[in-house]
Amino acid sequence: MNEAADDLLFDLNLTDEQRMNRETMQRFAAAEIRDLSLRVDAGETTARDFFPATAELGLTLLQIPEALGGAGMTRSPVSNALILEDLAHGDLALALGATSPLGFVNTLLDQGSDAQREKYLPRFCDGAFTAATTALLEPRATFEPSAPNTTATPNGDGYSLNGCKSMVPLGMDAELLLVIALLDDGKPAAFVIEGSPQGMTRTAEENMGLKGAQLATLTLENVQLPNEALLGDSDFNLQRFIDLSRLGACALAVGTGQAVLDYVIPYCNERVAFGEPVTHRQSVAFLIADIAIELEGMRLMTWRAASRAERGLPFHEEAYLAKIFCAEHAMKIGTDGVQLLGGHGFTREHPVEMWYRNLRAIDTLEGVASI
Amino acid sequence: MINLEISQRHEETFTQVMMLAEHMMRPYSRKYDKAEHTYPAEMEEVNKLISAGRTSATGKPKGSLPEGSVVNGGNMGSVIGLFGLCWGDVGLFLGMPGSGLGNAAITAVGTPEQIKKYGGRYAAMCITEPSTGSDSANISTTAVLDGDDWVLNGEKIYVTDGDRCDTLVVWATLDKSLGKAAIKSFIVEKGTPGCEVTRLEHKMGIRASDTAAISFSDCRIPKENILGSADIATDAEGRKKAFGGVMQTFDNTRPPVAAMAVGVARAALDMARDLLREEGIEVCFDKKPTNSGAIEAELAQLEAEWQAGRLLVLKAAWMADNKMPNSKEASMCKAKAARVGNHITLRCVALCQSLGYSEQHLLEKFARDSKIIDIFEGTQQIQQLIVARRLLEKSSSELK
Numbered sequence: 054m055n056e057a058a059d060d061l062l063f064d065l066n067l068t069d070e071q072r073m074n075r076e077t078m079q080r081f082a083a084a085e086i087r088d089l090s091l092r093v094d095a096g097e098t099t100a101r102d103f104f105p106a107t108a109e110l111g112l113t114l115l116q117i118p119e120a121l122g123g124a125g126m127t128r129s130p131v132s133n134a135l136i137l138e139d140l141a142h143g144d145l146a147l148a149l150g151a152t153s154p155l156g157f158v159n160t161l162l163d164q165g166s167d168a169q170r171e172k173y174l175p176r177f178c179d180g181a182f183t184a185a186t187t188a189l190l191e192p193r194a195t196f197e198p199s200a201p202n203t204t205a206t207p208n209g210d211g212y213s214l215n216g217c218k219s220m221v222p223l224g225m226d227a228e229l230l231l232v233i234a235l236l237d238d239g240k241p242a243a244f245v246i247e248g249s250p251q252g253m254t255r256t257a258e259e260n261m262g263l264k265g266a267q268l269a270t271l272t273l274e275n276v277q278l279p280n281e282a283l284l285g286d287s288d289f290n291l292q293r294f295i296d297l298s299r300l301g302a303c304a305l306a307v308g309t310g311q312a313v314l315d316y317v318i319p320y321c322n323e324r325v326a327f328g329e330p331v332t333h334r335q336s337v338a339f340l341i342a343d344i345a346i347e348l349e350g351m352r353l354m355t356w357r358a359a360s361r362a363e364r365g366l367p368f369h370e371e372a373y374l375a376k377i378f379c380a381e382h383a384m385k386i387g388t389d390g391v392q393l394l395g396g397h398g399f400t401r402e403h404p405v406e407m408w409y410r411n412l413r414a415i416d417t418l419e420g421v422a423s424i
Numbered sequence: 425m426i427n428l429e430i431s432q433r434h435e436e437t438f439t440q441v442m443m444l445a446e447h448m449m450r451p452y453s454r455k456y457d458k459a460e461h462t463y464p465a466e467m468e469e470v471n472k473l474i475s476a477g478r479t480s481a482t483g484k485p486k487g488s489l490p491e492g493s494v495v496n497g498g499n500m501g502s503v504i505g506l507f508g509l510c511w512g513d514v515g516l517f518l519g520m521p522g523s524g525l526g527n528a529a530i531t532a533v534g535t536p537e538q539i540k541k542y543g544g545r546y547a548a549m550c551i552t553e554p555s556t557g558s559d560s561a562n563i564s565t566t567a568v569l570d571g572d573d574w575v576l577n578g579e580k581i582y583v584t585d586g587d588r589c590d591t592l593v594v595w596a597t598l599d600k601s602l603g604k605a606a607i608k609s610f611i612v613e614k615g616t617p618g619c620e621v622t623r624l625e626h627k628m629g630i631r632a633s634d635t636a637a638i639s640f641s642d643c644r645i646p647k648e649n650i651l652g653s654a655d656i657a658t659d660a661e662g663r664k665k666a667f668g669g670v671m672q673t674f675d676n677t678r679p680p681v682a683a684m685a686v687g688v689a690r691a692a693l694d695m696a697r698d699l700l701r702e703e704g705i706e707v708c709f710d711k712k713p714t715n716s717g718a719i720e721a722e723l724a725q726l727e728a729e730w731q732a733g734r735l736l737v738l739k740a741a742w743m744a745d746n747k748m749p750n751s752k753e754a755s756m757c758k759a760k761a762a763r764v765g766n767h768i769t770l771r772c773v774a775l776c777q778s779l780g781y782s783e784q785h786l787l788e789k790f791a792r793d794s795k796i797i798d799i800f801e802g803t804q805q806i807q808q809l810i811v812a813r814r815l816l817e818k819s820s821s822e823l824k
Binding site: 332416 | 426429434500715729732753808812816
């Protein structure tokens with residue numbers, strides 16, 4: 054009995070807490086995100102008022118230690134993945150923006166020093182939304198996340214940063230930014246940047262999609278940072294940061310893929326052609342079946358890697374495979390979502406074309422949404 | 425609590441099975457691929473070891489588990505065992521003396537008496553007929569009650585283990601005009617007069633497994649050998665339920681068949697990676713696929729597809745272990761694992777070029793063996809149909 058009890062079993066049941074939290078997230082996504090996402094995407098409004106409203110979800114509060122004003126729960130990559138999935142069911146772009154502070158907080162909890170946690174984390178506990186983000190991507194073809202070109206050169210008073218970061222969520226408004234760079238010895242490092250120090254320019258981006266995430270490009274020209282800005286007491290584990298971020302991107306893809314599936318099912322069941330619903334045709338029905346099959350694969354691969362991370366097991370390979378699987382199939386789901394609606398799918402009357410544009414980013418996104 | 429690692433106990437099972445597969449199956453892979461229809465005597469020992477393992481695994485006391493406890497039981501144990509055995513050789517596994525698909529049917533729907541009498545037999549499954557493949561509701565083999573006997577007449581094909589088995593589970597209709605509801609399954613002991621193996625198929629792959637055609641002419645079996653009730657439901661609901669009971673067997677057998685695809689695909693990937701490593705090509709999971717060489721990128725993609733198939737199989741088996749209805753998930757895992765299993769084995773041949781195509785290695789055999797897994801126990805398209813009907817809430821008359 055004891056032997057069996059100690060043996061951790063394969064299990065897909067959520068904890069009660071996760072179940073309740075999912076309900077909250079799903080309700081919020083349905084009520085506050087879905088409709089807004091279309092208007093933000095169309096440029097009719099901005100998400101500027103939306104992000105403060107997400108404070109009620111307490112996204113960043115839960116895992117911050119009580120001593121720093123948080124709820125003192127253990128950081129759970131699985132619970133975080135579920136949050137991202139459920140918010141992305143509302144909208145990928147807004148979910149990415151809303152959870153960017155969470156990615157910043159998670160990375161500080163994971164790799165920051167005590168002093169840095171004490172300094173920054175209480176700001177995420179006062180019930181208001183604190184815009185924070187992480188910046189790894191750089192604007193060049195063949196960019197490899199483990200080898201950024203941004204440099205951090207030590208000088209007398211600290212470090213001087215030079216380089217360019219792209220697709221930084223909340224990049225215009227973030228008051229705290231975690232920027233990844235390489236040191237002179239080629240080792241990666243992360244730096245906490247507060248506000249807009251001299252030499253840093255923020256430029257709002259216009260992209261194929263993700264309009265609501267407020268993506269920005271940061272240019273860093275001799276940005277002088279104090280020694281304390283260097284994250285952590287020891288070497289920054291960039292690969293771990295990349296892997297935890299990849300799982301965030303995967304979870305966002307799963308949520309958006311589920312949104313596509315949930316949209317095409319009633320639409321295609323109601324759409325009549327040649328005298329009957331189009332779902333009476335295998336060519337249509339099988340596309341939908343395959344969306345569901347691949348989506349479940351995406352979800353299980355994401356959960357597996359996240360649960361390994363949670364248990365302290367190696368998860369690099371699992372995260373890598375989850376990311377390439379999710380990137381590939383999320384795009385296929387986005388494409389098929391449009392296809393299933395035919396010409397209507399190509400118009401902006403329906404969200405599927407937006408999901409198509411947003412899902413193209415899953416492959417590209419790196420270093421954001423760390424769980 | 426979400427955890428997708430298999431339990432320590434199942435991990436141990438897997439390690440043991442992999443030892444068997446490597447040392448007691450793989451060495452005979454080519455031999456029985458060449459010598460089609462030859463009885464694989466070496467597999468008797470493997471089967472004994474597997475059966476012993478199965479008995480000790482299920483011999484644990486169960487009663488002490490509190491209500492609502494998560495179970496990682498026989499269904500998971502079975503797919504995990506199959507990952508290993510079919511890494512060894514899917515043909516040898518299918519041809520392995522001792523246990524066939526009929527056993528699953530008897531276990532799933534048999535009465536305690538039937539399970540007691542036939543549970544330990546070697547039972548093959550007779551469903552397909554010369555003019556009836558996926559459309560299994562349309563079978564023509566008849567069963568007529570005559571006194572205390574059922575009298576069976578008809579022809580069955582593609583009976584896996586049909587020659588080597590000692591028992592058959594046969595689908596037959598009590599009255600074809602009544603459709604699905606009249607289809608029942610029957611236990612027939614080999615050697616019963618009127619039951620005859622008429623032919624063995626020559627196949628592209630899984631040649632170690634015998635695939636038989638069996639004819640039934642006035643074959644008389646005892647009345648109590650019917651699986652389930654002999655009543656034919658008359659109302660729509662009852663009809664649906666009756667055939668549903670027969671089809672329910674597939675919810676239990678599809679994840680194991682999907683697991684075979686996972687096993688053979690793993691074998692191909694391992695072998696291809698070994699051969700490519702000799703050429704200095706290694707998949708390291710470091711650079712993004714868009715930034716790596718074509719072979720590395722493809723290997724990583726195949727690994728990812730394989731993982732997805734494996735996890736879908738584990739999920740479907742886990743649901744069965746925990747008494748959750750898993751019809752949709754069983755079909756999802758069969759669709760995914762079987763199609764990627766076939767794709768992976770074929771791509772591994774291509775990636776290793778003439779070495780992959782040569783009989784000097786087993787890659788070409790894996791690519792031949794894997795194709796059938798996307799066909800038997802419900803083709804790819806049948807699985808998609810089942811999944812689609814569930815998702816879209818369509819009946820079989822609406823979504824045909």
